[in-house]
Amino acid sequence: MSVDVEKLCSAAAAVRFDIQSLPEEARNHALMHAAELLESSADDILSANETDLSAARENGMSKGMLDRLTLTKDRIRQMADGIRVVVSLPDPLGEVLDEFDRPSGIHIKKVRVPLGVIGIIYESRPNVTADAFALTFKTGNCVVLKGGSDALYSNIAITAVLRKALSDCGIPEDAVVLIPSADREDTARFMQMREYIDVLIPRGSAGLIRAVVENSRIPVIETGSGNCHIYVDKDADIDMAVRIILNAKTQRIGVCNAAESLVVHREIEEKFLPVLAKAMKDAGVLLYADEESIAFLPGSEAATEEDFAREYLDLKMSVKVVGSTEEAIAHINRYHTRHSDCIITENRDAAALFLEKIDSACVYWNASTRFTDGFEFGFGAEIGISTQMLHARGPMGLKELTGYKYLIEGTGQVRA
Amino acid sequence: MSVDVEKLCSAAAAVRFDIQSLPEEARNHALMHAAELLESSADDILSANETDLSAARENGMSKGMLDRLTLTKDRIRQMADGIRVVVSLPDPLGEVLDEFDRPSGIHIKKVRVPLGVIGIIYESRPNVTADAFALTFKTGNCVVLKGGSDALYSNIAITAVLRKALSDCGIPEDAVVLIPSADREDTARFMQMREYIDVLIPRGSAGLIRAVVENSRIPVIETGSGNCHIYVDKDADIDMAVRIILNAKTQRIGVCNAAESLVVHREIEEKFLPVLAKAMKDAGVLLYADEESIAFLPGSEAATEEDFAREYLDLKMSVKVVGSTEEAIAHINRYHTRHSDCIITENRDAAALFLEKIDSACVYWNASTRFTDGFEFGFGAEIGISTQMLHARGPMGLKELTGYKYLIEGTGQVRA
Numbered sequence: 016m017s018v019d020v021e022k023l024c025s026a027a028a029a030v031r032f033d034i035q036s037l038p039e040e041a042r043n044h045a046l047m048h049a050a051e052l053l054e055s056s057a058d059d060i061l062s063a064n065e066t067d068l069s070a071a072r073e074n075g076m077s078k079g080m081l082d083r084l085t086l087t088k089d090r091i092r093q094m095a096d097g098i099r100v101v102v103s104l105p106d107p108l109g110e111v112l113d114e115f116d117r118p119s120g121i122h123i124k125k126v127r128v129p130l131g132v133i134g135i136i137y138e139s140r141p142n143v144t145a146d147a148f149a150l151t152f153k154t155g156n157c158v159v160l161k162g163g164s165d166a167l168y169s170n171i172a173i174t175a176v177l178r179k180a181l182s183d184c185g186i187p188e189d190a191v192v193l194i195p196s197a198d199r200e201d202t203a204r205f206m207q208m209r210e211y212i213d214v215l216i217p218r219g220s221a222g223l224i225r226a227v228v229e230n231s232r233i234p235v236i237e238t239g240s241g242n243c244h245i246y247v248d249k250d251a252d253i254d255m256a257v258r259i260i261l262n263a264k265t266q267r268i269g270v271c272n273a274a275e276s277l278v279v280h281r282e283i284e285e286k287f288l289p290v291l292a293k294a295m296k297d298a299g300v301l302l303y304a305d306e307e308s309i310a311f312l313p314g315s316e317a318a319t320e321e322d323f324a325r326e327y328l329d330l331k332m333s334v335k336v337v338g339s340t341e342e343a344i345a346h347i348n349r350y351h352t353r354h355s356d357c358i359i360t361e362n363r364d365a366a367a368l369f370l371e372k373i374d375s376a377c378v379y380w381n382a383s384t385r386f387t388d389g390f391e392f393g394f395g396a397e398i399g400i401s402t403q404m405l406h407a408r409g410p411m412g413l414k415e416l417t418g419y420k421y422l423i424e425g426t427g428q429v430r431a
Numbered sequence: 432m433s434v435d436v437e438k439l440c441s442a443a444a445a446v447r448f449d450i451q452s453l454p455e456e457a458r459n460h461a462l463m464h465a466a467e468l469l470e471s472s473a474d475d476i477l478s479a480n481e482t483d484l485s486a487a488r489e490n491g492m493s494k495g496m497l498d499r500l501t502l503t504k505d506r507i508r509q510m511a512d513g514i515r516v517v518v519s520l521p522d523p524l525g526e527v528l529d530e531f532d533r534p535s536g537i538h539i540k541k542v543r544v545p546l547g548v549i550g551i552i553y554e555s556r557p558n559v560t561a562d563a564f565a566l567t568f569k570t571g572n573c574v575v576l577k578g579g580s581d582a583l584y585s586n587i588a589i590t591a592v593l594r595k596a597l598s599d600c601g602i603p604e605d606a607v608v609l610i611p612s613a614d615r616e617d618t619a620r621f622m623q624m625r626e627y628i629d630v631l632i633p634r635g636s637a638g639l640i641r642a643v644v645e646n647s648r649i650p651v652i653e654t655g656s657g658n659c660h661i662y663v664d665k666d667a668d669i670d671m672a673v674r675i676i677l678n679a680k681t682q683r684i685g686v687c688n689a690a691e692s693l694v695v696h697r698e699i700e701e702k703f704l705p706v707l708a709k710a711m712k713d714a715g716v717l718l719y720a721d722e723e724s725i726a727f728l729p730g731s732e733a734a735t736e737e738d739f740a741r742e743y744l745d746l747k748m749s750v751k752v753v754g755s756t757e758e759a760i761a762h763i764n765r766y767h768t769r770h771s772d773c774i775i776t777e778n779r780d781a782a783a784l785f786l787e788k789i790d791s792a793c794v795y796w797n798a799s800t801r802f803t804d805g806f807e808f809g810f811g812a813e814i815g816i817s818t819q820m821l822h823a824r825g826p827m828g829l830k831e832l833t834g835y836k837y838l839i840e841g842t843g844q845v846r847a
Contacts, residue, residue: 121807374451404547424782424796429682
């Protein structure tokens with residue numbers, strides 16, 4: 016299948032001013048219609064999904080991946096409900112972020128506006144198609160989607176429904192555009208479309224994100240990669256430590272806010288590590304222990320330098336012993352991915368030092384790293400977790416899909 | 432001169448946590464000392480500057496460029512005073528941007544923090560070296576500087592003084608690092624240092640900025656390029672229009688917020704264009720007029736399509752006639768650089784439409800585009816004017832050199 020990537024991107028860019036100007040009511044109305052149309056088009060979507068599934072089965076896709084790719088009536092209803100939740104969220108557009116007069120006589124107003132055209136590159140799960148559309152359209156943006164090749168026909172069917180919903184409402188359907196291609200060259204071309212796309216958000220594996228960061232000429236918001244650390248201080252409550260580690264490591268292992276690395280203060284190792292060893296064994300977690308901790312952790316394996324930097328996304332975790340909070344901080348700032356890190360301690364000074372010095376989007380004191388999430392933060396939605404510094408950091412909700420502009424009013428002022 | 436770019440960048444990155452933790456007083460004290468040391472080291476700096484100047488004269492550098500490169504005792508005093516002004520500005524660090532409790536029991540605080548390590552690539556003027564250091568250090572950042580090859584020895588001398596000032600104050604001198612190279616390959620290598628540099632800000636010509644945008648793997652804040660438009664609506668006050676256009680076009684021609692393009696409503700062309708023609712002739716401005724306006728503009732030249740997109744940075748301006756505010760908006764959104772655009776009108780509805788629909792960092796109603804400036808906006812300083820959407824838009828002051836992180840406090844909460 017050969018597609019004209021530039022034509023598709025420019026089509027979205029061409030209607031962005033129309034989309035930016037839609038009143039909140041029109042955006043919400045179109046989203047509600049899209050939700051309904053997804054449900055009433057379930058048969059078409061499921062039949063397209065079956066095309067993807069049979070190809071995937073032929074290619075020997077793993078059971079877990081097949082499950083992620085599979086749509087059902089129930090999952091389509093969840094997609095539609097997800098859109099309805101986005102409709103119910105407050106509109107961030109038009110918010111006055113700042114407003115002031117200047118001695119020159121001009122009046123300056125800083126207002127929240129859409130980013131423009133957002134590009135999203137993602138992997139197998141076809142529900143991202145509807146999800147990304149809802150979040151970007153709610154915030155007055157156009158979106159150009161490049162989904163995984165495995166979900167190509169599912170994504171084509173879902174996008175067709177979304178576009179029909181817009182056109183039913185008299186809104187330009189190019190507000191959502193899919194690049195309907197399984198060709199990697201097309202993805203590479205997409206990443207060069209700086210003229211049409213204001214920001215590119217990759218959603219998926221560390222490999223996908225790295226490829227986008229390395230090859231995109233469009234500004235990227237780096238998301239997702241999480242080597243989250245938990246530091247058990249000498250003054251930690253041991254029961255609390257075990258409870259938080261179990262939750263952060265095992266509640267859901269394939270997610271970016273799961274804990275991957277443990278750092279333990281030397282003064283608590285004797286009391287804490289045996290308790291940890293038992294809890295981890297019961298939970299089926301394999302520990303990669305450094306030279307000092309391995310004696311206290313029967314059944315663990317010796318950690319290599321690489322283990323400290325690893326995002327396992329599995330029932331595995333590295334363990335490192337340190338002599339002080341300062342040493343813990345230096346170790347974490349060296350190996351983490353600036354996503355989420357946690358200190359467990361009853362000592363207020365140690366906590367304050369950790370919160371100040373750890374350079375992550377989210378720094379926790381006595382709570383699980385699993386809370387790094389747009390819903391848990393109360394944003395009502397989430398397009399991803401940013402692990403970079405610019406623009407947005409941590410969970411990205413609706414506000415993070417907007418920018419601002421300055422409106423300046425005068426009465427003929429000129430610069431002296 | 433061969434330099435190890437990676438080593439220089441990693442040196443700055445290695446001390447960033449020390450710099451982030453400096454209290455406001457320590458940062459301000461070091462900056463005051465740097466200002467004094469610049470003045471007392473004037474002879475060394477001037478002698479290094481003379482090395483650059485004689486090489487530049489030999490290479491036949493233009494008079495204007497030579498002037499930009501030249502330092503004097505007075506200009507060094509201005510540099511020092513510039514640093515003192517930055518000291519006097521309020522510290523943006525530590526500001527609590529948001530704070531809230533969640534039903535899960537966790538408490539979330541969003542606080543302003545330094546970006547980390549900022550890279551700056553700039554051209555001839557050596558005063559940028561001191562200026563960029565002051566702004567980045569005040570905000571708790573480290574900075575890696577790559578100046579123009581013409582100012583190499585001046586920049587080396589200035590950076591040596593800044594580093595000495597830091598070390599006198601017991602602060603790691605690698606908070607400011609210069610890449611002391613005139614080799615373009617080193618600039619190319621610098622742009623790949625994503626591991627050490629959090630954001631790259633190019634300051635200089637459109638060509639420099641384009642090269643950085645196209646080649647950097649570090650997130651870039653695009654600055655500077657300004658094809659600013661002024662639209663004279665049918666309901667404009669003609670005297671005001673001429674006054675604003677003269678100011679925006681001629682008050683300083685080499686700057687990014689100067690007006691380059693004029694758009695005129697057809698219903699006012701007969702009354703307005705002859706007045707404009709005279710004023711522009713008196714000011715020595717050459718107009719590039721479209722087919723319709725050329726009849727009213729004696730002495731003008733015929734505009735080509737390219738003229739509408741041109742940033743002249745000269746006593747030149749394009750003129751385009753339109754039939755409506757909507758047409759003006761479409762024309763401007765097509766040809767501008769999203770920097771600053773202005774409508775001149777007494778008509779509130781036309782102004783509202785223009786302010787809403789023009790997609791620029793700064794949109795003006797009855798005021799000169801020359802006000803797009805960190806000082807005129809009251810930021811007290813300016814590192815550049817962003818023309819991109821992500822992170823910061825328009826004038827960038829101290830706050831725009833910061834990001835945020837979330838601090839989350841719990842009492843043992845885990846995710847359900």
